[in-house]
Amino acid sequence: MSLLRRISxxxxxxxxxxxxxGMTLIEIIxxxxxxxxxxxxxxxxxxxxxxxxxxxxxxxxxGVLEQSLQLYRVHNSRYPSTEQGLDAMIAAxxxxxxxxxxxxxxxxxxDPWGNKFQFESDGRNFKIISGGPDGSVGNADDIVYPExxxxxxxTP
Numbered sequence: 001m002s003l004l005r006r007i008s009x010x011x012x013x014x015x016x017x018x019x020x021x022g023m024t025l026i027e028i029i030x031x032x033x034x035x036x037x038x039x040x041x042x043x044x045x046x047x048x049x050x051x052x053x054x055x056x057x058x059x060x061x062x063g064v065l066e067q068s069l070q071l072y073r074v075h076n077s078r079y080p081s082t083e084q085g086l087d088a089m090i091a092a093x094x095x096x097x098x099x100x101x102x103x104x105x106x107x108x109x110x111d112p113w114g115n116k117f118q119f120e121s122d123g124r125n126f127k128i129i130s131g132g133p134d135g136s137v138g139n140a141d142d143i144v145y146p147e148x149x150x151x152x153x154x155t156p
Contacts (some may be wrong), residue, residue, distance in 0.1 A: 051133060054112040055143060061108060062128045062145035065089075065117065068104040069126060075100045078123035086119045086128075111143075 023031075068089055073079050075098050080088035086109050092099035110116055111130040118129040118137050132141035 055132070057112045058130050058132075058143050059145065061111065062117070062130070062143070064108060065104065065128055066145065068108075072101070072103050079121045079126045080119070081123060082120050086117060 069079055072089060076096055080093065084093045089101060089103040090106055092101065113133060113135055115131050115135045120127045128145045129137055130143040131137045132143055134141055
């Protein structure tokens with residue numbers, strides 16, 4: 001039998017009952033429920049990853065600020081004081097004669113949540129603090145740079 005004749009015969013045969021049947025309502029409900037469960041699991045895991053990514057971005061931003069603070073210290077023999085704050089990196093404080101800045105950009109003084117970094121310094125040591133996701137300093141989700149050793153440190 002030639003190929004064309006076989007194709008012609010196959011096209012004239014009625015489709016089998018199995019080929020005509022679709023999915024039942026129960027099968028559709030099961031598939032939708034499985035997809036919903038999978039999506040809920042993925043969304044829950046991705047939301048947690050986004051917060052962790054922002055915390056990592058905060059630590060990186062603090063590291064960049066540390067480099068700028070080191071350059072400030074080279075030029076001025078000390079870090080800015082707590083009172084001068086990180087704004088001393090953008091504009092020259094009135095009591096600094098050897099300022100050669102700006103040492104960083106204004107947008108680098110904010111954490112990924114849009115809050116200004118807090119800064120504490122005695123001129124020799126410094127600490128940069130982010131309020132973390134809730135934006136308030138003084139609770140468990142704060143991010144402090146440099147990180148304090150377990151048991152606490154006495155850096156101002």
